[in-house]
Amino acid sequence: MPARKPPARKRAAPLEKYREKRNFTKTPEPSAKVARGQGNSFVVQEHHARSLHYDFRLEMDGVLVSWAVPKGIPEDTAAKRLAVHVEDHPLDYGGFEGVIPEGNYGAGRVSIWDKGTWEPIGKDWKKQYASGKLKFVLRGSNLKGAYLLARMKDDTNWLMRKLDDKDIPVRPDVKLDRETPDFISPQLARPVPNVPIGEGWLHELKFDGYRLIAVRKKSSMKLFTRSGLDWTDKFSGIAKRLAAISKKDFVMDGEAVVFDGKGRSSFGGLQSALQAGDQEHIEFVAFDLLHLDGENLRDLPLSMRVERLKKLVPEESGAVRRSKVWPSSSGKELFKQACKTGLEGIISKSASGRYHEGSRKDWVKSKCRARQEFVVCGYTPPKGSLPAFGALVLASCEHGKMVPRGKVGTGFTEASRRKLLKLFQTIPTTEVPFRTKEPGVKWIKPQLVAEIEFAEITRDGSIRQGSFVGMREDKEAKDVQLDPLQITSTKRGKINVAGIPITHPERLVYPDDGISKLEVTKYYERVGPMMLPFVKDRPLSVLRAPDGISGSSFFQKSFSNFLPEHVLQQDLEDGSTVFSIRTLKGLVSLAQFGVIEFHLWGAKLPAPEKPDLLVWDLDPDPDVPWKEVLGGAFLTRDCLAGLGLETEVKTSGGKGLHIVLKTKRTLEWDEAKEFTKAVANIVAEHNPQRFITTASKSKRKGKIFIDWLRNGRGATCVAPWSLRARPGASVSMPLNWEDLSEATAAGFTIREPSSIPSEWKRIKPQTITKAMLRNVGL
Template sequence: MATPRRPSGSARERLRTYREKRDFTSTSEPAPEVPAPRGGSGPVFVVHKHDATRLHYDLRLEIDGVLVSWAIPKGPSYDPADKRLAVQTEDHPLAYATFEGRIPEGSYGAGDSILWDSGTFDTVPPGQASEQLARGRLHVALHGQKLEGEWHLIRTRPSGKKAQWLCFKAKDGTERAGYDVAAERPESVKSGQRATRGPTRRTRSAATAKSARKKSARKASPSRRATRVRTPEALLERVGSPMLATLAQVDATEGADWRFEVKYDGFRALAGLQGGRVALQSRGANDLSLRFPAIARALETLGEHETVVDGEIVALDAHGRSRFQLLGQGAEERFVIFDLLWLDGEDLRALPLEERRERLERLLARVKPPLALAERVEGSASEALAEARRNEWEGVMAKRVGSPYTPGRSATWLKLKVQANQEVAIVGFTPMANERPELGSLLVAVREGEGWHYAGKVGTGYSAKVRRELLSRLSRDVVKKSPVEDAPFVRDALRNEEARWVKPRYVAQVAFTEWTEDGRLRHPSFQGLRSDKRPEECVRERPRSAPVRDSGRKAASSRGPHRRTGTKVRRGAAAAGRTSVARKEQEATTTTRQGRTPLVALTHGERVLFPEPGFTKADVFAYFRDVAPLMVPALAGRPLALQQWPRGVDEPGFFRQGVKGTPDWLTTACIHHHEAKDLPHVVVDRPESLLWLANQSALTLHIWSSRVGHLEEPDWVFFDLDPGNGTFDDLIQLATSLRRHLEGLELTSVPKTSGKRGLHVLVPLAPGHTYEQVWEFAHSTFEALAREHPELATTARAKRERQGRLYLDADQNAWGKTLVAPYSLRALPHAPVSTPLKWSEVTRRLDPTRFTLGTVRRRLDKVGDLFAPALAGGQKLPPSSLKRRR
C-alpha cells in the first residue's frame, strides 16, 4: 500500500481546501491571510472542542507554517491502552490557534467550537515534526494546561481523502489510567465556557448536504466567490424590536424564581457589531452613534465578534447613579449592557435568561468604561427594592429565570420602582406669568385608545435655559384647538385664557408621587425630553400586582363560573377535587414544582414528515426552534388544539383538544367544555414547549383568541376568508373591501395566510370585549361585505343557498373556537406555513404557496415579525356595531 505523503508547497497552497470550505462573510473563523498573534517559545498546539454534527476534539499542531489537524471523536486520553481514532482533516491557518466561537448555521462545521486546551509542543527527539509527519509516525511532547506529557500519532491507512491515524498516550510517567480528562475538564481555557451546542438546522440528508457543498465549491472559487454585503445595521434589523418590561409591584414576583438588576434611567439602545463596524440605535431604530461617539468607539473594542447587545445609555451623577436629566449635559456617560441577543452567527434570544447572562459576562469580561455590565442585585424582590432605596436608584429590574428574550412588552421582565416616573406627551404650555420669554409650565397627556387624556400641568424641574428652549420649540407648533377633549382646565384651573395648545410632537419624562382619582399626576417634576419615544407610546403605566406565573410550571385555572353556561375553567389533576372561590373572571394559577430549564430531546429525527420536499422531523424541530422568538409571544397563554402526523402528511393524522402524559414542566390549562368534559390543553409559554410539540409531530397548532385567566375576553376579531369553490382573485377583492370597511371605522387590521388557500384578517382589541360583542361585530361586518359583493359572497349557512359563492362565517368568533396559529405548518405536501403579511402584499400577485418550511425563515430575516401588531391591542369596537341583533 502506498504511503500517503503530507501536502507539499507553500502555506497558501496548503490552506486552499480550508478557504474553499468557508464563506468568510458569514463565519467568524479567521481567513488564511489573517496574521497569527505570536507569544511564547516553540511551536503551538491547540485542541478545539467542536460541537458540529457530532461532538469531537480537534487536535492541531503547528508544522511548516500551518496547523496540521486531526479530528478525535472521543478526545485525547491519558490511558496508554486507549487507542483513539484520529482522522486527519484540512490544514488550518495559524490564526486559528486563538479562535473560539460559534460557526453559524449553514456553514461548514456549524456549531460551537471552544478552545479546550492550548500550549506548546515539540517532537521526541526535538525538531523533527516535518519528517515524522511525512513518515506517518509522530511522537510529540505536549505542554498544555490540560495535556502534559508525550503522545503518539500513528497513521494506519487512508480513508478516501482523509487519512486515519491512532492517537494514544506514551508511557513516560505522566500516564493516568482511568482518568477521563475530557469529562473532568470540560471548560474552555480561553473563556471558561463549559456547555456547547451543535447546529440548530439539519440538512435533509447526508447525500443532499454533500451534493450542496460540492455545488457550492464549484461556484465559489476564491477568485469568484459571491459576496454578501452584511452590515451591523442589517444585523440589528434582523434581530428586530427589543424586549420591554411591565411596571409592577413587589407582589407580582411571588411564586417564581427571579433575578434582579439595577434599573438604569437613560436611553435604551441596541448595538450591533459586524466586520469591525458598529451600529448604535435607539429603541425606535434611530442612529445614536453621532450623539454618543465615545460609546460607539468603545464598542469597537469587542473585536472580531459578530454580536448584538441590549443596554441603556446613562449619565452618572457625582455618586455614580444614573440620572436621565444629566444626559447631554457633560456628565460622565456609560453604555450599561444587560442582554446578549446574537453572537457569532447564533441567535441567542430563545435561550434562557441565565445562559444569555453567562455568555454576556464572558463577552464583557475585559471591557472598560464607557462600557459596563449591568449590576446584579442579590436577595428577594423586597430586599432588592430596599437596596435601591438606600442607593437612591430609580428602582430594580426583575427578570424571570428561564425566560427567553421576546420582542414587545412582557410579564417576564418587571420594573419595580422606588420613584414613580412617567413618559407623557406635551399637548400645550403656559407662558411665564411675569412676561419673561420663558415657559411657565407644560400641559401633558397620555394616550387612551385613539385619543388623549389630560394628565396635568408640570411647573417644576426646569432651569431658566430649559424654559427658554422649550418655549422656542413649542411656539412653532401652536394650534387653535386642544388635542385633549377632557381638559376643562382652561378657565377653571388656570383662571385665564393663556393656555397654548400644540400638536403632540414631543415626549417629556416626569417624576411624580402618585396618580389622582381623576387620572392626573400629583406633584410632577420635569426630568427631560425623550427623543427616543413617540407621543403615541405614552400610555399610563399601571403597576401589575398579580403574581407572574412561572413558565417552568404547569398552569391550571381555578374553578368558578363564567358568564357562559357550562364553560368553566378548572384545576388540573394536581388540584382535582379542591373547592375554589367563584369569581367573575378567573386568573390561571400555577401548581407544579420549580425546575431548571428543560432539555427537549429530538427522537426519530430522520423520519420524513413531508415526503415531496423531503423535510424530516429534525427539520420541523429546527424550524420551531428558529421561529420561537416570534411564535411564543403569539401563543403565550392561549390554550391549543393540535393536529399531529407522526407518520408524515401522506399518512392519516389526528386532531387533539386535550393532551395526556405531558412532562411536569409543560404548562397546561384544564378547561371545561360544553360536552361536560375537562380537557387539559397545552399552553406554550417558552421555546421548549414548541420543541416538545415538534417532537410529537404536532405540525399544525390551533389557538384560542383569548388567554387563560381571561378566557371570556378575546384579543381580536377574527375574519376567516376561504375561497371554497371560488377563485383567489375573488378572495383578494373581498379582503380589500374588508380592509376598506374596517379603516372606515378607524380600525387597523393584520392579514395572514391560512397556510392553505385562504386568508385570515385579525382586528386587535383592547381588553374588556366579550365573545358576544366580537361575534356581533364580525357578523354585521360580513353582512355588509355580502351586500357590497352579492355575486361573490354570502352569509347563508345552507350550502344550497350559497350558489358557489364564498361563505362568510362569523361563528369562528364563538367561545372555544380556534384559528391556525401564525407561523404554524400545514399538512400539505409542500409544507406551507401560515404567514403574516403586509396589506401591500394582499394583491392578485400574492402566492401563499411560496411560504413554506424551506423559505419562510429567509422572509422573516427580511421583514421581521409582521404579526406583532395583532398583539398590540388598544382598539375598541365602535358602539354602534355592538347593538344586539333581533
C-alpha cells in the first residue's frame, strides 16, 4: 500500500502554544492577541538564539504562520532549505525587534531582515496548504519572486525553495503595488561562454554608452547613473526630450549613446559630444519600463513590461528610441552579425523574468571582444617622445582590495594624455595599493575608472595588448571586478578546458558573485601546475556542489558508480577505498564533476601509512581580532623553528591560517599526531587565555583553536590553492612568511593572481628526530 500522507495540521486555540511558551512579565515580545481582518504581510527576522537562524512568517487569518529556517531564506533556484514549522505568532510580532532575555524561550537578539507582502499562487491555495504544499509570491526589499513550501514526512519539517519567475502566473487584472517613482538600481548582466539558446529568451544589441535610469516625478525629470549619481545636467538634451513623451510619472531603464556614420554606438563619440556640449547628437535608447503612473511594474514579466514601454516609446529610431528586441531563435545569428559589424555584443534576457534590482542572475551578455573597466592606481613616467605619462597602472577591486591587472599605454591622443595627467596630479598618494616591479610609478588615489579593450587576461591576471577606450565617470572603483569571461564563443558543441569537455559551463557555482562553472574549471586549469606537486598521488576527499554553493553539497572520499576521467581509485590494505589524481586533466575532470574543494591526506601513495605533511590549523572564534591570528601563526612558526624545523604558511580560505611542515617519512601516524598535539600544547601554554587545543566549541569563545587533529590517518586538510564553497569564492592561498603580515582577514579569491611563494619551492622535507620528540615531551 502507498504510504499515507501526514494528516493536515490541526490547530489548537489561536496562539495557545505561543502563549504557553512565554512569560510576558519577563520577555518584551508582543502578547498573544489575534488580529481581525485579512492581511497579506510577511516578515523575515534574524534571530541570534542558541544558533543563528531566520524566522519566516506569513500573515494568515489574523496570525503569523511561522517557520524557522536555519540556513536562511533561499535566494537562488538551486537552493533547498529546511524550514521547521513552529507555533503561530501574533501579528504584532511582525514589527518586533529587540533582545529576548536569557532564561526565556528563544533568548537572543531579534532583528527584521526583510518585510513586505505575499500573495498565494492558485485559487485553492488553502486546500493545498492544508495538504502540505504552498506556492506563493514574495514582494519585499530583499526577497522577491515565487517560492514553495512543501511538508516533508515529519509534520514539522518543510522544504523551502525559490521557484523560477516563469512559475509566477500573471493575471490580466493583476493588482500592482503603488509607489512613488524614484531611482532604481539597474539590473545587470553577467558574461556567458555561449549565446543562450532555447525558448524564453529575448535578445537585444549591447550598446556602448552610459547606462541611465530616467525618473519622471510630477513635472521633474531626472537622469541617474547606475550608481545613483544625478547626471540630469550632463544629459540635459535627453532629459528635455524624455519629459515630453508623457505627462505620467515613469521610471525608464536605458542608455545614452552617440551613433557613428555606420549606425554603431560609439563611446568615444559620446565622450566627444559631452566635452563639446553637443546635446543634439546624444540619443536615448530605452529598453525597460520599471514604473508607470504610480505603479511598480518590476514584478511583471519582461515581455509585459516591453509591451507597456512600446506605448510610451513606439519607435525604434529617433532621439528617444526603443531598443529593438529579437526572439529567442535569433540569438546566435544576431550575435554573429553584431561581431561582424564591430559592435560590443548582445544582451539576452528571460522573457518571463521580473526586474531584479542590482542582480546579475537573470540577464546575460555575449561579448564580441574583451573589454571592461579597471581602476587607475597610478602611471609611469613618459618614454621617448610620449607626453605626460607612459602607461596607466591598472587594478580591479576584489573583496575590498586592489588586485594588479597590468598596464595600458596605447589608445591615447596627445591631448587626452595631458588632460588625464592634470586630473591625476590632483589626487596623488603615498600609499601603495600593491607590489609591482614597475619602476618609477606615480601612485594616485584608486578612485578613477577607465575602460580598456585588450586581447586576453594572462595566467598572472594581467591584461595583454590593452588599449585605452575612455574614462568611466559613471562607475565607482569599489564596483570594478574582473569579468569572469572575456569573450563569447560562436562555436557549437561543448567547451573544453585542459582537454576535458565542460557540461553546463554557464551554471552559476557562486550565484552572488556571478562565478560560473566554466570560471571554476578554468581557475583549476590556471593553478593546476602549481597545485599538482602538492596534490598528486595523495588520497583525496572532495566537496561537491553540483548545483552551486546555494544548492546541496557533500563530501566524497570514493566513487561507487561513476569514476570521472583521469581519476585513479584503489583499495588500501585495510579495505578502505581512496582516489587520487596524477595530472592536470584529473584536476579539471573533478571540477567538471562538480568538485569545488580539494582536501588531501598527509601521506602519499603508495605509502599511505607514512605521513609526510603535517598541519596546524589556527581556527579563531569570530570575535578574535585578525592580528591575534597572525600572532598565533608566528608563534607556532617560532616554536617549530626552535626545534630546528622550517615551516610554510597558507590561508585556510576561511577565517584561519594553516602552518605546514614537510617531513620525511620516518614517523607512523600515531607518532606524528602526538607530535603535532604536543607542539600545539606548547604554543597554547604561552597564552592560555587566547589559545585552546581541545575541540569543544563551548570552550572556544574568544579563543584560537590550534587544530592538530588533521594529522591522523584518513584526516584531511584543504589543499593549497583550493577554492572554498563560500560566498566570494575564497582560496586557500600559500604565502611567504614575510608576506603574511600584509594579508587581511578577507583573504584571497578566485580572481586574484596566483604564484608559488619562494619558500614553498625552497623548503624540503625534514626529519623529526628523536631529540625533537623528547624536547616536546614525547
